[in-house]
Amino acid sequence: MSVPKSHPRYLSLRTRDIIVRGVEKGVTSVHGLLAHGRGEAFDYMIGEKTTAKARKQIKRAAKLLLKAKNPVISVNGNVAALCAREIVELSKIIPAKLEVNIFHKSKNSKEFLGYENLKNFHKSRKREQNIRRWLIKHGAKEVLMPGKGIVKYIEHNRRFCNPDGIAKADVVFVPLEDGDRCEALIKMGKKVITIDLNAKSRTAKFATITIVDNITRALPLLIKEIKNPH
Amino acid sequence: MSVPKSHPRYLSLRTRDIIVRGVEKGVTSVHGLLAHGRGEAFDYMIGEKTTAKARKQIKRAAKLLLKAKNPVISVNGNVAALCAREIVELSKIIPAKLEVNIFHKSKNSKEFLGYENLKNFHKSRKREQNIRRWLIKHGAKEVLMPGKGIVKYIEHNRRFCNPDGIAKADVVFVPLEDGDRCEALIKMGKKVITIDLNAKSRTAKFATITIVDNITRALPLLIKEIKNPH
Numbered sequence: 001m002s003v004p005k006s007h008p009r010y011l012s013l014r015t016r017d018i019i020v021r022g023v024e025k026g027v028t029s030v031h032g033l034l035a036h037g038r039g040e041a042f043d044y045m046i047g048e049k050t051t052a053k054a055r056k057q058i059k060r061a062a063k064l065l066l067k068a069k070n071p072v073i074s075v076n077g078n079v080a081a082l083c084a085r086e087i088v089e090l091s092k093i094i095p096a097k098l099e100v101n102i103f104h105k106s107k108n109s110k111e112f113l114g115y116e117n118l119k120n121f122h123k124s125r126k127r128e129q130n131i132r133r134w135l136i137k138h139g140a141k142e143v144l145m146p147g148k149g150i151v152k153y154i155e156h157n158r159r160f161c162n163p164d165g166i167a168k169a170d171v172v173f174v175p176l177e178d179g180d181r182c183e184a185l186i187k188m189g190k191k192v193i194t195i196d197l198n199a200k201s202r203t204a205k206f207a208t209i210t211i212v213d214n215i216t217r218a219l220p221l222l223i224k225e226i227k228n229p230h
Numbered sequence: 231m232s233v234p235k236s237h238p239r240y241l242s243l244r245t246r247d248i249i250v251r252g253v254e255k256g257v258t259s260v261h262g263l264l265a266h267g268r269g270e271a272f273d274y275m276i277g278e279k280t281t282a283k284a285r286k287q288i289k290r291a292a293k294l295l296l297k298a299k300n301p302v303i304s305v306n307g308n309v310a311a312l313c314a315r316e317i318v319e320l321s322k323i324i325p326a327k328l329e330v331n332i333f334h335k336s337k338n339s340k341e342f343l344g345y346e347n348l349k350n351f352h353k354s355r356k357r358e359q360n361i362r363r364w365l366i367k368h369g370a371k372e373v374l375m376p377g378k379g380i381v382k383y384i385e386h387n388r389r390f391c392n393p394d395g396i397a398k399a400d401v402v403f404v405p406l407e408d409g410d411r412c413e414a415l416i417k418m419g420k421k422v423i424t425i426d427l428n429a430k431s432r433t434a435k436f437a438t439i440t441i442v443d444n445i446t447r448a449l450p451l452l453i454k455e456i457k458n459p460h
Contacts, residue, residue: 020260030250030263037267041428198271 012040012048015082015216022081026130029102032078035176042197043214050221054213061173061193061209062225068171068191071096072144076103078176079215080131084138086219087175091140093226096173099144099165100131103178153184175215182206195219242270242278245312245446252311256360259332262308265406272427273444280451284443291403291423291439292455298401298421301326302374306333308406309445310361314368316449321370323456326403329374329395330361333408383414405445412436425449 019036022028050058065071073096079087091098102124132143146160149167161167172185175195179202185192186206194207195215204210211218249266252258280288295301303326309317321328332354362373376390379397391397402415405425409432415422416436424437425445434440441448 016261016264019264023260030253030260031246033260033263034246034249034267034270037264037269038271039267040264041268041271 012043016040019078019081022077025081025134026127027134028077028081029127031103032076032081036078039176039197039214042199046197046212048214050213050217054211054218055221057209057211058213058218058221058225059230061211062222062229064171064191064193064209065094065096065173066226066229068094068096068169070169071171071173072165072169073098074101074166074172074174074177075099075131075135075143076101076176077127077131080134082216083219084134086223088135088139090173090219090223090226093223097144097165097169098135098140098142099146099162100128100135101146101161101166101174102128102131151181151184151188153187154180175219177203177207179203179206242273246270249308249311252307255311255364256357257364258307258311259357261333262306262311266308269406269427269444272429276427276442278444280443280447284441284448285451287439287441288443288448288451288455289460291441292452292459294401294421294423294439295324295326295403296456296459298324298326298399300399301401301403302395302399303328304331304396304402304404304407305329305361305365305373306331306406307357307361310364312446313449314364316453318365318369320403320449320453320456323453327374327395327399328365328370328372329376329392330358330365331376331391331396331404332358332361381411381414381418383417384410405449407433407437409433409436 019028019033023030023033071094073087073091075087075098087098090096128145132145135143144162144165147162149161149163149165151159151161151166166172169190171191171193173193174182174185177194177196182192182194182203183206186208191208192206193209194203195211195213195218196204197212197214198204199212204212246266249258249263253260253263301324303317303321305317305328317328320326358375362375365373374392374395377392379391379393379395381389381391381396396402399420401421401423403423404412404415407424407426412422412424412433413436416438421438422436423439424433425441425443425448426434427442427444428434429442434442
């Protein structure tokens with residue numbers, strides 16, 4: 001859809017189209033679209049501007065990422081669709097590893113029984129590969145994939161991570177994360193930084209640092225802060 | 231995704247799966263998923279319950295629909311996916327005509343130039359047919375399609391309507407409508423009833439009666455009210 005720049009909802013509509021294209025490219029899931037819609041509503045309520053509090057959290061996040069021994073950036077379909085270039089740049093300037101991690105059924109899960117799940121599993125594996133390729137297309141040199149590392153405290157989904165990535169990370173940056181996994185990472189003793197527009201979400205509650213902001217506004221500010229910390 | 235009934239977000243997650251299946255069936259658009267996500271966030275904020283004010287508006291809506299000479303129910307992809315059975319029942323008990331109307335590029339629009347739009351146009355036409363079939367599968371006897379009727383005051387989208395439906399309706403029930411078209415229908419002198427979870431949306435502002443509620447909760451209440459008006 002071509003939206004004129006003069007449209008009062010221009011930025012929001014353009015972002016919406018970017019995420020829809022993410023689905024068409026096999027990078028974003030349809031459930032990711034729903035999550036984006038929720039984010040739009042919450043963003044609308046904070047006035048679609050980065051708040052003073054978010055700016056403070058961005059500074060704190062920059063410090064924590066620069067201080068970390070093994071920082072890892074966890075990338076899902078929405079992050080990849082919306083900010084591939086920025087997330088790759090961020091990984092280079094910290095420096096931090098990039099790891100693909102999406103919400104999917106795992107092979108060893110108890111829920112992994114029927115054909116429907118098998119289909120979803122293969123779809124998820126393909127989407128992980130698509131995200132990896134998408135990040136490499138945007139300049140990433142190395143992208144870790146979920147492997148034999150285990151995120152404890154979660155039964156079914158997102159349990160598997162990379163042994164050289166999230167498994168041994170001390171600080172994990174997981175923008176647009178779900179509550180269960182954020183809680184599990186914290187329980188494992190890791191520090192978690194997240195970006196979440198819903199200030200009352202479980203992710204926002206559990207994370208060490210929560211930046212309540214639109215990722216498309218917050219990432220450029222975080223990059224600036226890491227390049228020139230004050 | 232199979233969600234146990236005990237899950238605190240059971241209803242919300244189940245509804246989410248229904249709308250995702252709507253996309254897979256070619257009834258709902260991917261943009262419709264974003265809209266649903268926004269609705270989820272607004273519903274969360276009103277406590278996911280029908281408010282006293284919404285109940286009053288439902289009573290007013292029932293009266294207006296019963297009093298109307300030519301009431302028409304406008305059905306889009308999200309309405310069809312979420313409430314086909316209820317919307318068909320509603321059309322029978324009022325009685326009111328059903329008309330499919332989705333947000334798409336029209337053939338005569340100035341924007342209708344390139345291949346991309348042509349592709350979208352055919353996709354939209356197909357989706358209109360899918361919605362029609364979906365309603366018939368759920369018991370509808372007749373479903374009107376957009377035709378040579380014109381909704382004035384809108385340039386590009388949703389301009390076309392059925393000459394025997396929305397074009398000559400005095401009352402139009404358009405749940406989950408977009409602001410532009412709602413305003414246009416009002417300007418044409420029609421009374422508009424809508425269901426919208428965003429109390430501050432342009433649709434909510436323009437409509438004659440706005441029910442700020444989740445459509446899956448509001449429609450059964452509206453049906454009950456029409457069957458037994460107090």
